[in-house]
Amino acid sequence: MPITKAVIPAAGLGTRFLPATKAMPKEMLPVVDTPAIQYVVEEAVRAGLSDLLMVTGRNKNALENHFDRATELEAMLEAKGDQRRLEAVLRSTNLATLHYVRQRDPLGLGHAVLRAQMHVGHEPFAVLLGDDLIDERDVLLERMIAVHDMKNATVIALMEVEPQAAHLYGIATVETTDLDDVVKITGLVEKPASGTAPSNLAVIGRYVLQPEIFPILEATKPGSGGEIQLTDGLNALATGDIAGGVYGVIFSGRRYDTGDRLDYLKAIVQVATSREDLGPDFLAWLRQFMATH
Numbered sequence: 001m002p003i004t005k006a007v008i009p010a011a012g013l014g015t016r017f018l019p020a021t022k023a024m025p026k027e028m029l030p031v032v033d034t035p036a037i038q039y040v041v042e043e044a045v046r047a048g049l050s051d052l053l054m055v056t057g058r059n060k061n062a063l064e065n066h067f068d069r070a071t072e073l074e075a076m077l078e079a080k081g082d083q084r085r086l087e088a089v090l091r092s093t094n095l096a097t098l099h100y101v102r103q104r105d106p107l108g109l110g111h112a113v114l115r116a117q118m119h120v121g122h123e124p125f126a127v128l129l130g131d132d133l134i135d136e137r138d139v140l141l142e143r144m145i146a147v148h149d150m151k152n153a154t155v156i157a158l159m160e161v162e163p164q165a166a167h168l169y170g171i172a173t174v175e176t177t178d179l180d181d182v183v184k185i186t187g188l189v190e191k192p193a194s195g196t197a198p199s200n201l202a203v204i205g206r207y208v209l210q211p212e213i214f215p216i217l218e219a220t221k222p223g224s225g226g227e228i229q230l231t232d233g234l235n236a237l238a239t240g241d242i243a244g245g246v247y248g249v250i251f252s253g254r255r256y257d258t259g260d261r262l263d264y265l266k267a268i269v270q271v272a273t274s275r276e277d278l279g280p281d282f283l284a285w286l287r288q289f290m291a292t293h
């Protein structure tokens, strides 16, 4: 069955970014002039996903408004003849059909994904974390969908991390396969205690899930941080070899966790320097700045 649905969790509290996230979801933080969530929606659309469900929480209005019409603004820009900005405003409105479901309490990523059960039904679907950016010059989701089609199994994205950073991620135990960039996952652990990580392969925010994840998440008890962890549900799929088990696609491109302040700054520099309109001036300034610091 071809994958058409994507779930975008965006209901976390974003405490690492307080006070900016006191009254605004972290997914609305701009990377240059576009909120992080728009890059994520654009990535899903590029991968051919046409039915998008966003899981929102408190302060959801900004997210919904961003993908809705802004008729007054459109009329004002039209009257001024400002075609370029009008196109920028209309772009997010016309990107995709978006649906919304509310996660009343941020009880964890696994709990957020479970909110999508009614909408998704019994078909495989993609999950893209709303604060996790994959540089559009690097391909990931398309490859994961291709591996899903090949294996008829759950596929997650993995990235090598420094051993001292492993305690911040879900970490996978893996076996090689006949494909260089694909591994079979035999176990997963969320935020392992320092020095206990089974590998340096960390789970990042892209997933292609079999619907069998839903009953597993329903039965998953709160884990690391007292939250219902998607990693724990995936571990059950992997260790039980349920619905084809779990495969990992190893990603070596550019990825930014915009919910982390340092990564957020890196994302802005990467995106700004690659932009035609800002890149040359920004790079020239950056070089000067680096020379004096």
Ligand code: UTP
Pocket (backbone or CB within 6 Å): 009, 010, 011, 012, 013, 014, 015, 016, 017, 055, 103, 105, 106, 107, 108, 109, 111, 112, 129, 130, 131, 132, 259
């Ligand atoms: P994070 O763990 O980065 O989100 O979740 P957080 O809890 O908001 O972050 P901090 O640690 O407090 O700063 C990754 C993704 O999962 C979503 C988040 O919105 C983010 O896109 N999420 C997380 C939910 O939708 N619901 C949750 O209960 C938790």
